[in-house]
Each structure stands twice: as structure tokens, then as C-alpha cells.
Amino acid sequence: MNQPFKLPGSYKxxxxxxxxxxxxxVLYGLIVFHPFEHAGHGHxxxxxxxxxxxxxxxxxxxxxxxxxxxxxxxxVTTMAMGGWQVALRRVPEAISSVVPILGIITFxxxxxxxxxxxxxxYHWLDKEAVANDxxxxxxxxxxxxxxxTVWSAVTILLWWLLGKKMRSLSLKTDKAGSMDYETGKxxxxxxxxxxxxxxxxxxLTVASTxxxxxxxxxxPHWYSTMFSWYTFASTFVAGMSLIAIFIIFLKNRxxxxxxxxxxxxxxGKFMFAFSIFWTYLWFSQYMLIWYSNQPEETKYFxxxxxxxxKAGPYKGIFFFNLIVNFLCPILILMKKGTKRSWTMIxxxxxxxxxxxxxxxxxxxxxxxxRDHAEMMPFEFGVAALFIGLxxxxxxxxxxxxxxxxxxxxxxxxxxxxxx
Amino acid sequence: MAGGIKKFVVGCFDDEAVLFPAVKNVRRAGYKIxxxxxxxxxxxxxxxxxxxxxxxxxAGFIYAITGTTTALTFMSWVFTKDWPMDIGGKPHFALPxxxxxxxxxxxxxxxxxxxLTFCYLCQLAPFVxxxxxxxxxxxxxxxxxxxxxxxxxxTEVQEFLQNAGAKEINVQHAESGWWIxxxxxxxxxYRDERGY
Numbered sequence: 001m002n003q004p005f006k007l008p009g010s011y012k013x014x015x016x017x018x019x020x021x022x023x024x025x026v027l028y029g030l031i032v033f034h035p036f037e038h039a040g041h042g043h044x045x046x047x048x049x050x051x052x053x054x055x056x057x058x059x060x061x062x063x064x065x066x067x068x069x070x071x072x073x074x075x076v077t078t079m080a081m082g083g084w085q086v087a088l089r090r091v092p093e094a095i096s097s098v099v100p101i102l103g104i105i106t107f108x109x110x111x112x113x114x115x116x117x118x119x120x121x122y123h124w125l126d127k128e129a130v131a132n133d134x135x136x137x138x139x140x141x142x143x144x145x146x147x148x149t150v151w152s153a154v155t156i157l158l159w160w161l162l163g164k165k166m167r168s169l170s171l172k173t174d175k176a177g178s179m180d181y182e183t184g185k186x187x188x189x190x191x192x193x194x195x196x197x198x199x200x201x202x203x204l205t206v207a208s209t210x211x212x213x214x215x216x217x218x219x220p221h222w223y224s225t226m227f228s229w230y231t232f233a234s235t236f237v238a239g240m241s242l243i244a245i246f247i248i249f250l251k252n253r254x255x256x257x258x259x260x261x262x263x264x265x266x267x268g269k270f271m272f273a274f275s276i277f278w279t280y281l282w283f284s285q286y287m288l289i290w291y292s293n294q295p296e297e298t299k300y301f302x303x304x305x306x307x308x309x310k311a312g313p314y315k316g317i318f319f320f321n322l323i324v325n326f327l328c329p330i331l332i333l334m335k336k337g338t339k340r341s342w343t344m345i346x347x348x349x350x351x352x353x354x355x356x357x358x359x360x361x362x363x364x365x366x367x368x369x370r371d372h373a374e375m376m377p378f379e380f381g382v383a384a385l386f387i388g389l390x391x392x393x394x395x396x397x398x399x400x401x402x403x404x405x406x407x408x409x410x411x412x413x414x415x416x417x418x419x
Numbered sequence: 420m421a422g423g424i425k426k427f428v429v430g431c432f433d434d435e436a437v438l439f440p441a442v443k444n445v446r447r448a449g450y451k452i453x454x455x456x457x458x459x460x461x462x463x464x465x466x467x468x469x470x471x472x473x474x475x476x477x478a479g480f481i482y483a484i485t486g487t488t489t490a491l492t493f494m495s496w497v498f499t500k501d502w503p504m505d506i507g508g509k510p511h512f513a514l515p516x517x518x519x520x521x522x523x524x525x526x527x528x529x530x531x532x533x534x535l536t537f538c539y540l541c542q543l544a545p546f547v548x549x550x551x552x553x554x555x556x557x558x559x560x561x562x563x564x565x566x567x568x569x570x571x572x573x574t575e576v577q578e579f580l581q582n583a584g585a586k587e588i589n590v591q592h593a594e595s596g597w598w599i600x601x602x603x604x605x606x607x608x609y610r611d612e613r614g615y
Binding site: 283286287290291293308334336418 | 462463472476480507508510515516518519
């Protein structure tokens with residue numbers, strides 16, 4: 001246990017393989033899609049260059065929000081005085097350590113889109129169109145490049161710094177030796193304060209403004225008050241699945257001796273519950289728009305599923321999304337036995353991560369690619385780049401730090417955890 | 420009273436930490452534990468008693484899909500066959516509008532069904548009575564009732580419980596199931612006990 005964890009060769013091979021495949025995909029896009037060519041007026045100009053940026057936007061935002069959800073998980077369990085997660089706490093910590101890497105990449109992509117004048121991605125960047133558009137003119141105070149840049153920078157920076165503070169508080173306990181009652185109490189208090197700061201900022205970003213700016217503004221005339229929560233639920237459930245996958249990986253390598261089926265059961269419950277929560281938000285958004293039937297609202301769904309007369313290009317993906325992210329988790333994870341099975345949790349976790357990647361795909365593509373969206377090796381290649389980067393960052397954290405927060409005051413509670 | 424009168428050896432424990440090894444030893448000795456009555460839910464006691472996993476959730480799932488089916492078939496029949504109405508120009512088969520109601524009926528069926536099933540499994544119902552092995556089982560004592568067969572030597576069981584740490588031991592002839600009746604006519608009430 002005291003020996004540092006060594007990554008198996010296959011892990012390294014996959015990490016560099018995925019990053020390599022991703023870099024090839026991006027290079028291919030850079031050369032073949034001419035991404036810096038002028039986008040043309042409004043939507044549907046040069047489809048290939050739009051495709052390049054749309055795919056990068058979808059993947060960077062999705063994977064960044066997924067890894068950031070791991071820190072949110074640590075913070076909410078800390079605030080709730082949770083003890084059960086302590087034995088596995090280093091895994092979400094490791095995942096959240098990727099936030100700076102993906103944050104910088106995401107910021108670079110967002111800036112390239114906004115300052116590169118990609119009106120095919122964000123229609124509100126088109127000054128002429130905004131001036132002649134009553135609705136967009138009204139939203140100019142919020143949807144403008146300066147606010148977008150400043151708020152994106154603040155968001156990513158604070159996720160980074162607050163997450164770093166949480167990780168360093170945890171890592172410091174490894175060196176300090178076991179705590180007595182008073183020191184433990186002080187440490188818990190400090191930890192809780194920082195966790196609350198992160199959570200509040202998380203609410204101001206992921207649960208409200210960030211999905212509006214980064215994704216919802218692709219369809220700038222349309223709005224939904226459900227959208228941010230729906231995005232949050234999507235990335236949180238995928239984040240829980242990612243945590244489960246890394247835990248199972250370490251378990252297979254004989255690590256995390258105190259993590260048992262009891263902990264897996266609770267992670268399974270999170271995946272189950274938040275899959276249903278995601279569906280609830282997805283449906284609330286859909287049904288209210290369907291029911292009230294306002295043209296400016298239904299437009300969003302008409303672009304996806306089409307009308308009764310003519311099916312839309314995303315109809316298949318739209319309903320596939322519902323099957324993978326609702327029907328499969330609810331039916332598979334309903335039984336206690338499957339939530340306690342390492343194999344089934346691995347299967348469902350992979351399914352959920354893929355499913356919500358699809359969810360983000362259908363958030364981004366209809367407003368940018370219209371009828372020309374593709375799901376080819378390029379799309380999967382870019383996803384591979386981000387998966388590889390996550391594996392690289394997480395692997396680095398695993399080898400550099402102890403896998404057990406051995407001096408955490410609540411460790412015993414986690415060891416004897418029983419659901 | 421219905422069912423059968425059986426003989427029980429009853430041991431009362433005042434400590435959870437004594438109860439668990441006692442349950443284990445009683446089972447190992449081959450005695451049949453009728454039930455253990457506790458003032459509050461004791462974590463892991465079901466496991467120690469060797470009770471199988473409950474099937475209540477399977478019943479709940481069946482009730483739930485019954486609710487789903489009922490809601491969907493009834494609404495489809497009403498709005499497409501029996502009394503089609505034009506509501507806001509929506510199609511007669513207006514599935515999204517029915518989902519909340521379907522959800523509610525799913526929850527209602529499973530909740531009510533599970534409560535009733537739970538009552539049945541625990542033999543609880545309005546006006547139905549069960550024998551109380553010790554009134555303090557709802558207060559501060561853990562009461563273990565061991566069922567005797569005609570071959571059981573009850574003095575031996577009593578000694579066994581004594582060694583296992585029971586504070587109070589007695590033998591009772593009691594109805595094992597439930598019955599409809601009145602406690603105040605058929606059983607001495609606690610307030611009539613000496614020392615109340």
C-alpha cells in the first residue's frame with residue numbers, strides 16, 4: 001500500500017494511443033477542413049470548417065464539464081458531512097486534476113470561435129444581423145464577445161483554483177500524520193468552507209450561466225430555463241460514471257483495498273438517480289415547449305425531430321439519446337444486484353458516458369451543421385483526444401500521490417460503510 | 420383466534436451488543452427463532468437472523484408497471500376511441516401530455532400496493548391483533564421469541580438463553596399469527612400490570 005502505484009503498460013499504451021489518434025484527427029481537420037476560412041454569412045456556409053469548430057466545441061465543453069463534476073461530487077459530499085466516499089476520494093480528486101488541462105484547451109477553442117468571428121457557430125457574433133434583429137439586439141448585453149471572454153476566463157480559472165485548493169487540502173493530510181480530535185475538527189471546518197465556495201461558484205457557472213453562454217447561445221433566439229440544469233445533470237451523471245470506471249480500474253489492479261461493493265452500490269445509486277433526474281429535466285423542457293406550442297420555442301425541437309409531416313435529420317439520435325440515457329440505466333440499474341456488480345457498473349458507466357456525449361452532440365450540431373452533421377472517424381477521433389488527455393492526467397495523479405487519504409478524519413466511517 | 424397456539428420461550432435482552440452473539444448462538448444451537456422484536460430498526464439484524472432478502476421491491480415493480488399500463492391504456496382509449504377531443508390542436512394520441520399522469524399512477528400503484536403488501540407480510544391491518552411477547556419491546560428491550568416443537572426441552576432453552584445473557588426469560592403459549600379481536604377483552608393490558 002505504501003508503494004507508489006505504477007501504471008500498467010496497457011494503460012500507458014491506451015493513453016498515448018488515444019491522444020495520438022486524437023492529434024491525427026485534429027491535424028486532419030486542420031488540413032482538410034480549412035477551419036480558418038471565412039465561415040460565410042450566417043449558418044451553413046463552409047460546412048467543413050463549421051464541422052471542425054462544432055466538433056471541438058462539443059467535445060471540449062462536454063469533457064471539461066464531466067471532469068469538473070468530479071470536484072463537485074467531492075464538494076457536495078464534503079458539505080453534507082459524508083463519510084462513505086473518503087476511501088475512494090482520491091479518484092474524483094485525480095479526475096478533477098484534469099480541469100486545468102481541459103480548461104486551457106476549452107478556453108482556447110472558445111476564444112478561437114468568438115474572436116475568429118465564427119458566426120456559423122454563434123449567430124450572435126454577426127454584428128449586422130444583431131443590429132437588424134429585435135430579439136438579438138435585446139440580448140446584446142449578455143451575448144457579446146467581451147462578456148463571453150471575461151466570464152469564460154473567470155469560470156475556468158476559479159474552477160481550477162478552487163479545485164486545486166480542495167486537492168491540496170486533501171494531499172496535505174498525507175504528510176501531516178494522523179490528526180487528533182481538535183485538529184481534525186479544524187481541518188473538516190476548513191475543508192467544508194472551501195467546498196462551499198466551490199459549490200456556490202459551481203451553481204453560478206455550470207448550473208446557470210456557462211451552459212447559456214457556451215451551448216444555448218448556438219440557438220440565440222431560443223431559450224429554455226431548464227437548459228443549464230439539464231446540461232448539469234447530463235455531465236454530473238457522466239462524471240459519476242467516470243469515477244466508477246476509474247475505481248473499477250484501480251480495484252482490478254489490486255488497489256483501493258477499503259473500497260467494497262458497498263461503495264460501488266452507492267455510486268450505482270448516484271448513476272441511477274441522476275439518470276432519472278436528467279430524464280426529468282429533459283422531459284420538463286420538452287413537454288412544456290410541446291404543450292405551449294410557441295413558434296420561437298418549438299423551433300429548437302423542429303430542428304431536431306422535425307414535424308409530423310417531415311422528420312428532422314436528428315430524429316434517430318434524439319430518441320436514441322432517450323433510450324441510452326434513460327431506459328437503459330433505469331432498467332439495468334434498478335436491481336440491487338446490478339448496482340453491486342463490478343461488470344454491470346462498468347458496462348452501464350461506459351454506456352452513460354457515451355450516451356451523454358451523444359446528448360451534447362445533439363445540443364451542438366443542429367444549430368451549427370443543420371442537415372450536414374456527420375458522425376465519422378473525425379468526431380470520434382476528437383473524443384479520443386479528450387479521453388486520452390483525461391487518462392493521462394488521472395494516471396499522473398495516481399502515480400504521484402497516495403491512493404488513500406489515510407489521515408482523513410472520516411476514513412474509518414468509510415471503511416465500515418454499509419448500505 | 421385463528422391459526423395455532425404455539426409454545427414460545429421468550430428471552431429479553433437490554434443490550435444490542437449482547438443480542439447479536441445471542442442470535443448467532445441460538446441459531447447455531449439449532450433452535451428456531453420465531454422473531455426478534457426491537458424498539459427500533461437494528462442494522463444488520465435481518466442478516467444475523469438469516470432472513471432472506473425481501474421480495475417487496477419485486478412486488479413494487481410489478482405494481483408500478485401495472486400503474487403505467489393502466490394509465491396509458493385508459494388515456495389512449497378515452498382520448499382516441501371513447502371521447503376524442505381537440506385540445507389546442509394537439510393529436511388525439513398526445514403522449515407527452517400523458518407522461519406526468521402516467522408517472523403519477525405508476526407511483527401511486529407501487530406506493531399503495533407496497534404498503535398493503537408490507538402490511539400483509541408483517542401481518543398488520545386495521546382491527547387485526549397480534550400477540551405481544553413483551554410490552555417493553557416497544558420501549559427498551561430486545562425480545563427474542565424461540566418457537567418450541569413437541570421435541571424441544573424448554574428448560575434447556577431457558578438455560579441456554581440465560582447463558583446467552585438474557586435479562587428476563589419466560590415461556591408463553593401464544594397465537595403465532597394474526598386475528599381479529601380486541602386486546603382489552605382478550606389480553607391483559609400493560610396499564611393493568613402490577614407496578615405500572
